[in-house]
Amino acid sequence: MxxxxxxxxxxxxxxxxxxxxxxxxxxxxxxxxxxxxxxxxxxxxxxxxxxxxxxxxxxxxxxxxxxxxxxxxHRGIYLQFAGERHHIDFEKLIGRTVTxxxxxxxxxxxxxxxxxxxxxxxxxxxxxxxxxxxxxxxxxxxxxxxxxxxxxxxxxxxxxxxxxxxxxxxxxxxxxDREYPFAWLGVLASVRPSTDELIYALHADGFAMHSMRSMEVSRLYLQVPPDENIDDWPDDRIWEALHRRLGVPGWTLDEGEITDKSITPMRxxxxxxxxxxxxxxxxxxxxxxxxxxxxxxxxxxxxxxxxxxxxxxxxxxxxxxxxxxxxxxxxxxxxxxxxxxWMTAMLHRDDRGDSSEYDYLAQLGQLRYVVESEFAQCSLAEQYTGLPYGL
The missing domain is CATH 3.50.50.60 (FAD/NAD(P)-binding domain)
Structure with missing residues (x-):
């Protein structure tokens, strides 16, 4: 034909x-x-x-x-580090949102x-x-x-x-191209999100994220090594790591049935x-x-x-x-x-080499700068909500 x-x-x-x-x-x-x-x-x-x-x-x-x-x-996102959670309000900063x-x-x-x-x-x-x-x-x-x-x-x-x-x-x-020395373990859980907007967290153990697909389904991520086997992560271990990396005083992460889990290399x-x-x-x-x-x-x-x-x-x-x-x-x-x-480097731990602890402390300094500088927040908000198409 x-x-x-x-x-x-x-x-x-x-x-x-x-x-x-x-x-x-x-x-x-x-x-x-x-x-x-x-x-x-x-x-x-x-x-x-x-x-x-x-x-x-x-x-x-x-x-x-x-x-x-x-x-x-969503009006913005949360950046979390050193046991603190800070809201970056895109709408207030630049009048834009994400969905x-x-x-x-x-x-x-x-x-x-x-x-x-x-x-x-x-x-x-x-x-x-x-x-x-x-x-x-x-x-x-x-x-x-x-x-x-x-x-x-x-x-x-x-x-x-x-x-x-x-x-x-x-x-x-x-x-x-560039290969990253870590991957994301992602899960879908049948539970109402424990947050109103996305949480991006840098923890001493590595990155974690709380996202969502609806008001009934949560999407959560953990940084893991790129060669990690998903079979080594039973549900209990996943929830334990999420509680540890996402936890802050006065906030509770609700658990639910994990309906899907996978590991995605990053590049x-x-x-x-x-x-x-x-x-x-x-x-x-x-x-x-x-x-x-x-x-x-x-x-x-x-x-x-x-x-x-x-x-x-x-x-x-x-x-x-x-x-x-x-x-x-x-x-x-x-x-x-x-x-x-930039986002990836700021929020993930790279434990290779002798400078990993220095790098982690520098990341904390970078995040501190972002949450304390309106100029840095505006830059993040402008890029996160989307640059013009250049039509």
Whole structure:
């Protein structure tokens, strides 16, 4: 089967689905190809914090009804260290907020919108490959339900994640990456959150975080070694560590049934370019950040917001936004990389080497500076709630 379309999108995660909705608003036709099943994409538990700009974009695209009803708007976060907990009030500092709303919920809303619109999405596509990305008619080939499919497009957009086929299709691509000497042990617990806003805690034993998915489900994290085995962490041990690292006088951490637990290594990764020929990259296909600053999903949203408008401008006769997409997206991304690395370094213990105790005491000094300086808090608030897209 052969298909002709303007835009071929490889990857039906939040970036690919959102790009499709943006293209819909401009009347630009597209086809989406996804290696996984619809059920798999809906079931992935990922990021849960939306920047204000992400919320505003989803609302403009008509995807805000359930988000407004079920999302939890937060004015700020708590920074905790040395047995003290300090509130950083984003709304008071810069007039902006963030919203707790899981990535899987964003994908559900997008999937329902695409189903209602009758979007052509090929799930469970096998042997996906790109060809001719330097020509005027790039092609995507794959096999779906026993049939060979060829998509001929004006442009191809790779939103197929870190392990996808699109980034490797760019010749001579350089990558910049960093592995961190720790990982996150994350759990979902069926218990009402013990906090009204996220708690980021630096403890002598390592980092801990109290987040949430709803008013009935808590999401909690512990810093662990990157080679840790999840089987070595029974529920009792997890709760004991959370109580110790998150505890402050006069506050109680409520326990509940742990329904999911996993260990996620932490890394930073950036590709040297996000476009080549008629191929564009967005989201995890082009960059990854450690989760400390809640930037993964939001970075993908920023990418496709820029790219969607650039594609629309190109079809209106203005090619400049498309030709400058990689430069603009990477400019924002490197600022995001800096913030994520800064948050990660400030809040995690690195016990390697002879200077670990010095480093820990310096981290306490850094946190003390942040909570005592309005200028430092404004910088944190500006970056955490989201930088402009540079449209």
């Amino acid at each position: 052969s298909i002709r379309t303007r835009i071929a999108i490889v990857g039906a995660g939040p970036a690919g689905l959102l790009l499709g909705r943006i293209l819909d608003t401009h009347g630009i036709d597209y086809v989406i190809v996804e290696r996984k099943s619809l059920e798999y994409t809906l079931g992935r538990i990922r990021a849960g914090i939306l920047e204000q700009g992400s919320v505003e974009l989803l609302e403009r695209l008509g995807l805000g009804e359930r988000l407004r009803r079920e999302g939890l708007e 707790v709303y899981g990535q899987q919920e964003v994908v559900k809303d997008l999937s329902r919108a695409h189903q209602a619109a009758g979007t052509a999405i090929y799930y469970e596509a096998e042997d996906v490959a790109l060809d001719g990305i330097e020509s005027e008619r790039p092609r995507v080939t794959f096999r779906c339900r026993g049939e060979d499919v060829l998509i001929e497009a004006d442009y191809v957009v790779g939103t197929d994640g870190f392990h996808g086929v699109c980034r490797p299709s760019i010749p001579d691509l350089e990558v910049y 930073s990764f950036v590709a040297s370019t996000m476009q080549h020929g008629r191929l564009f990259l967005a989201g995890d296909a082009a960059h990854i950040v450690p989760p400390t600053g809640a930037k993964g999903l939001n970075s993908a949203i920023a990418d496709v917001a820029m790219l969607g408008e650039a594609i629309a401008a190109g079809y209106r006769g203005n090619p400049e936004p498309m030709s400058s997409y990689s430069r603009r997206a990477l400019s924002r991304q490197w600022k995001t990389q800096y913030f994520s690395r």
